[in-house]
Amino acid sequence: MKRSQTEYVAGGGLIDRRSLLVGGISFLAASSFKPVAASANEGTRKIGDDFPVWSKTLGPKGTTYGQPSVHEQHLKLKLQLPSAPENLGTAGWLTPLEKMHGIITPNGLHFGSHHFGVPDIDPDKHELLIHGLVEKPLKFSVQQLLRYPMVSKIRFIECAGNTAPNALAPFSYDGSCQDLHGLISCAEWVGIPVSVLLDETGLEKKAKWVIVEGADGGSHSRSIPLSKLLDDAIIAFYQNGERLRAEQGYPMRLLLPGWEGNTSIKYVHRLEVVDAPAYTGHDSGTYTQHLSNGQIEGFAFHMDVKSVITHPSGKQILQEQGFYEISGLAWSGYGKISKVEVSADAGKTWAPAQLHGPIIEKALTRFSIPWHWDGKSTLLLSRATDAYGRLQPTRKEWKQRYSSPTFNHYNAIQPWDINSNGEVENVYA
Ligand SMILES: Nc1nc2c(c(=O)[nH]1)N[C@H]1C(S)=C(S)[C@@H](COP(=O)(O)O)O[C@H]1N2
Numbered sequence: 219m220k221r222s223q224t225e226y227v228a229g230g231g232l233i234d235r236r237s238l239l240v241g242g243i244s245f246l247a248a249s250s251f252k253p254v255a256a257s258a259n260e261g262t263r264k265i266g267d268d269f270p271v272w273s274k275t276l277g278p279k280g281t282t283y284g285q286p287s288v289h290e291q292h293l294k295l296k297l298q299l300p301s302a303p304e305n306l307g308t309a310g311w312l313t314p315l316e317k318m319h320g321i322i323t324p325n326g327l328h329f330g331s332h333h334f335g336v337p338d339i340d341p342d343k344h345e346l347l348i349h350g351l352v353e354k355p356l357k358f359s360v361q362q363l364l365r366y367p368m369v370s371k372i373r374f375i376e377c378a379g380n381t382a383p384n385a386l387a388p389f390s391y392d393g394s395c396q397d398l399h400g401l402i403s404c405a406e407w408v409g410i411p412v413s414v415l416l417d418e419t420g421l422e423k424k425a426k427w428v429i430v431e432g433a434d435g436g437s438h439s440r441s442i443p444l445s446k447l448l449d450d451a452i453i454a455f456y457q458n459g460e461r462l463r464a465e466q467g468y469p470m471r472l473l474l475p476g477w478e479g480n481t482s483i484k485y486v487h488r489l490e491v492v493d494a495p496a497y498t499g500h501d502s503g504t505y506t507q508h509l510s511n512g513q514i515e516g517f518a519f520h521m522d523v524k525s526v527i528t529h530p531s532g533k534q535i536l537q538e539q540g541f542y543e544i545s546g547l548a549w550s551g552y553g554k555i556s557k558v559e560v561s562a563d564a565g566k567t568w569a570p571a572q573l574h575g576p577i578i579e580k581a582l583t584r585f586s587i588p589w590h591w592d593g594k595s596t597l598l599l600s601r602a603t604d605a606y607g608r609l610q611p612t613r614k615e616w617k618q619r620y621s622s623p624t625f626n627h628y629n630a631i632q633p634w635d636i637n638s639n640g641e642v643e644n645v646y647a
């Protein structure tokens with residue numbers, strides 16, 4: 219009787235979430251749920267005989283700084299293949315997106331992109347200098363900055379080179395969601411609006427750009443339009459409630475919400491206000507794209523609208539046909555996500571997924587939709603639209619815009635192939 223209440227909203231077994239509310243989930247699962255049987259020797263056994271040892275003894279007191287459960291230590295960052303072209307001279311650490319839920323990345327699992335290693339900076343010796351086309355150049359110690367009023371922003375950071383294998387590899391690379399999409403994370407960042415500090419130094423009329431430099435060995439630097447720094451940029455000190463991890467820029471970093479990760483300069487120690495970009499190596503080399511019309515695209519700062527299904531995703535195996543919740547992440551560097559559609563029949567039909575609030579601009583947004591897998595091979599896809607109507611392209615459309623060897627800013631729809639054994643694999647479609 220209950221089964222008849224399941225309403226399908228699109229092909230391939232996508233279910234209307236409201237029909238689950240009346241039907242429950244267990245009726246959709248093939249054999250996963252075991253009914254509880256009364257024990258055979260009930261009466262002769264004492265209550266508590268079957269309790270596990272942790273229910274009958276006292277555990278240890280706890281420690282001064284908590285760690286993840288010993289049973290969850292398989293959750294790890296993974297080093298990007300050193301041979302990946304986008305990885306020359308860089309350590310890229312990938313976040314295990316498919317092993318997490320919600321939208322916040324725990325600090326220990328935040329992805330990392332380190333061009334010059336992870337410096338160990340003494341906060342008492344680190345200073346921020348603001349100079350150039352300002353009325354009054356100023357130098358701030360970390361202690362001075364920590365006394366400023368701070369603001370909180372939940373924002374993603376995505377490396378421009380995220381998902382590069384799908385842009386570059388001639389045949390689809392058989393990787394996990396972590397392998398393919400793990401150069402994105404989302405955290406609560408707390409810090410000082412850059413506009414507040416520029417207010418103190420004052421700006422000269424000719425001021426248009428700012429060269430921002432980090433204190434690490436190779437002085438990672440980029441030229442940033444002044445307008446962005448005056449808009450929503452912060453100098454961040456806190457990450458998910460604790461001071462920044464060394465990997466994320468301790469003692470402080472620039473955070474440019476929605477822009478390619480490399481502009482969020484870690485270990486920031488210098489802002490030089492200028493009238494034109496400096497064309498640093500990163501400005502004119504690493505972070506430019508080759509367009510198929512022969513032009514070079516530079517200063518393409520925004521990370522475009524994108525989504526990926528994290529459950530199920532590459533390298534996972536569906537054990538049996540039956541109920542699954544398709545779940546994933548969507549984001550846009552322009553603002554809020556307004557819609558995510560999912561297809562379970564290779565793009566023939568689409569249904570809107572549920573967006574889990576709060577929907578925050580330039581942050582990850584979790585989406586989900588219930589699904590009944592009939593055990594047949596199929597393709598799962600998701601496509602996101604943002605508040606400005608920007609829609610994710612297909613891989614073919616993306617490849618038409620950019621020419622090889624460009625791999626930055628890849629945001630095409632990710633198809634996951636499910637075969638009849640339940641194996642999930644990255645494919646081009
Ligand atoms: N000083 C400095 N800032 C840096 C980098 C760096 O190597 N040095 N890497 C950049 C790149 S390429 C990215 S994608 C982001 C990554 O931030 P995360 O390592 O905190 O995830 O930091 C950016 N800021």
Ligand SMILES: [Mo]
Pocket residue numbers: 331376377378379479480
């Ligand atoms: Mo990056």
